Amino acid sequence: MKEKPTTLANAELTILEYLWKSAPSTAREIREGVYPDQGAAQNGTVQRLLQRLETKGFVTRKRVSNVYNFNPSLTRETYLGNQLENLASTLTEGSFAPLITHLVEKNKISSDDIKRIREILDQDQGGNN
Amino acid sequence: MENYIYQASINNIIVASIFAFFAYLLGRSSKHPQLSYLLWFFVIIKLITPPIISLPGIELSQLGISTQQVSAHTAQTLSEGVAHQAINQPPHWLIDSNSSYDFISWLQKIDIISFIISFSLLGSLIILAHSFYKALRFHQLIKSEAHPATAEIKAIADELAQTIGLKKTPLLTLTTASISPMVWWIGGRVHVILPLVIIDQMTPSQWRWVLAHELVHVKRLDHLVRWIEWLAGGLWWWNPLAWYARKQLRIHEERCCDNGVISLLTTTGHHANAPVNLRAHNISQSRDYAESILTVVEKLVSPEHRPPTQTSQINSGGQLELRIKMILNPSRTKKATKRQQVVAIIAATTLLPLSFTYVKAQPQVNSSTSSKTNVSKPHETSSTQQKVTSGDHSDIKSVLKEILVKELTDQEIKERFNKYFATETARKNQRTKQEKKVQADAYFDKNEMLQLSKLIPLHAYQNPESQNCTSCHKQN
Numbered sequence: 178m179k180e181k182p183t184t185l186a187n188a189e190l191t192i193l194e195y196l197w198k199s200a201p202s203t204a205r206e207i208r209e210g211v212y213p214d215q216g217a218a219q220n221g222t223v224q225r226l227l228q229r230l231e232t233k234g235f236v237t238r239k240r241v242s243n244v245y246n247f248n249p250s251l252t253r254e255t256y257l258g259n260q261l262e263n264l265a266s267t268l269t270e271g272s273f274a275p276l277i278t279h280l281v282e283k284n285k286i287s288s289d290d291i292k293r294i295r296e297i298l299d300q301d302q303g304g305n306n
Numbered sequence: 307m308e309n310y311i312y313q314a315s316i317n318n319i320i321v322a323s324i325f326a327f328f329a330y331l332l333g334r335s336s337k338h339p340q341l342s343y344l345l346w347f348f349v350i351i352k353l354i355t356p357p358i359i360s361l362p363g364i365e366l367s368q369l370g371i372s373t374q375q376v377s378a379h380t381a382q383t384l385s386e387g388v389a390h391q392a393i394n395q396p397p398h399w400l401i402d403s404n405s406s407y408d409f410i411s412w413l414q415k416i417d418i419i420s421f422i423i424s425f426s427l428l429g430s431l432i433i434l435a436h437s438f439y440k441a442l443r444f445h446q447l448i449k450s451e452a453h454p455a456t457a458e459i460k461a462i463a464d465e466l467a468q469t470i471g472l473k474k475t476p477l478l479t480l481t482t483a484s485i486s487p488m489v490w491w492i493g494g495r496v497h498v499i500l501p502l503v504i505i506d507q508m509t510p511s512q513w514r515w516v517l518a519h520e521l522v523h524v525k526r527l528d529h530l531v532r533w534i535e536w537l538a539g540g541l542w543w544w545n546p547l548a549w550y551a552r553k554q555l556r557i558h559e560e561r562c563c564d565n566g567v568i569s570l571l572t573t574t575g576h577h578a579n580a581p582v583n584l585r586a587h588n589i590s591q592s593r594d595y596a597e598s599i600l601t602v603v604e605k606l607v608s609p610e611h612r613p614p615t616q617t618s619q620i621n622s623g624g625q626l627e628l629r630i631k632m633i634l635n636p637s638r639t640k641k642a643t644k645r646q647q648v649v650a651i652i653a654a655t656t657l658l659p660l661s662f663t664y665v666k667a668q669p670q671v672n673s674s675t676s677s678k679t680n681v682s683k684p685h686e687t688s689s690t691q692q693k694v695t696s697g698d699h700s701d702i703k704s705v706l707k708e709i710l711v712k713e714l715t716d717q718e719i720k721e722r723f724n725k726y727f728a729t730e731t732a733r734k735n736q737r738t739k740q741e742k743k744v745q746a747d748a749y750f751d752k753n754e755m756l757q758l759s760k761l762i763p764l765h766a767y768q769n770p771e772s773q774n775c776t777s778c779h780k781q782n
Contacts, residue, residue, distance in 0.1 A: 264447060281599065286626060294600055
């Protein structure tokens, strides 16, 4: 089952933004790109962030010649789309943010409801043919 | 101010309930979606507009509701307690400010109505601020995630906008998110948001209907109604009438929109006198529109995410099912005539500013009671037990300054204070203890009061006949 998308912390998002531009990258390349003036002191930070991203499923790693290369597992558009979907669901279903005019409230439609409505349409077509 | 808010709220609920009753009756038949929508819209409007014109109608006390009685009782309880303290204890500004009341005394002094109003307003502020912040975040995401519409989509949108009667085509935004097609506006240009999954998996003749539906919403200015609804929902967050009215507004809005799509995009209406082949064509188009809506629902939520029947809410799918039936049989609904709409609007706008409730003016409070309510006065002592007399009002600082500068006698000091207290008492009858304390703090800070106390000894006007006061600054 598809995992519910999570929101990333700012530091994690920064790593991911770098990977969207420069993947595949090693941890060192990521550290040099994200923390250019801080040297090896931030190696640990970048490692921890990459581990968290990998655990959450946003990053994959592959061993190439004794180093790990990291790649993002979803595109920027997909991530933003998930964020938008989460926020839209909150907005459209929340009682206090009725600022959207939307065609359907999809999350409230069950399979049986759709099936019943489909039958109505089919009956109507049968009656008109 | 509190009384006005309380009165206006009661009045709004009464008038909105009257509108809601008629809207409910009309909406039960499902035949007049436009009129039903108008009435529910007026319910929302009434909830957020203040009454302007009072009618000799219902007095609030007749409803068993009275803020004046509550305030007077509270004031009397407060004043009796304070007078007792004033006689037997030094002025409160000499008492350690950290002294605490017991819980029961505190409860007795709370004005319940004020508390409820404050709580309600605080809740509204939090809810409106939070939801607006979320809306801003959503807007930022839309802007950052938007995919530009292709030339084909733009051409179809322009053609539909022209048919519908829009002067300008709204901004089309495509998104990878599986969200419902929607209209979004937060200032600037109106956005019509379409999920890419619909464009990819439906034919142009199918998603054309979806786009038409959203454009009809724009034509109806429903994106503006959303903000009115948002304000009403935020201000009346605790009111079930507001919840129900908003839900009904949405239901009838969608029905009006569906009717608008069908009437604007089919060749003619579905009236019985139309030629048979034309009627058949229109029925076929209505069916295509209904099919498009259902397809959107099926595409948006993948089967494993669709909730099972047991988790559906009571009317989930019910409105969609009813909408589909209405779309397939548009002749069942009657479009409101111009005359009906004008009559409804005139009737509603006539009733909207009226106030049916009012607060009867209370008689002036007895002077012996009112003289005990001056808790905020730093030099309050037994002089406050004097009867209220009309006198010149002057600011307390001016009174003190006059006392210091003119070197008045003890008797003159006492008379000055009495005049000031007498005038203040009449004005402060309705204030709560908290307001008096706030005013006292605004007038004086503690240091200032301590300094003044050194210059005007307490006993100087407690016992004006005393001639043996060696520390009194009035002595030669």
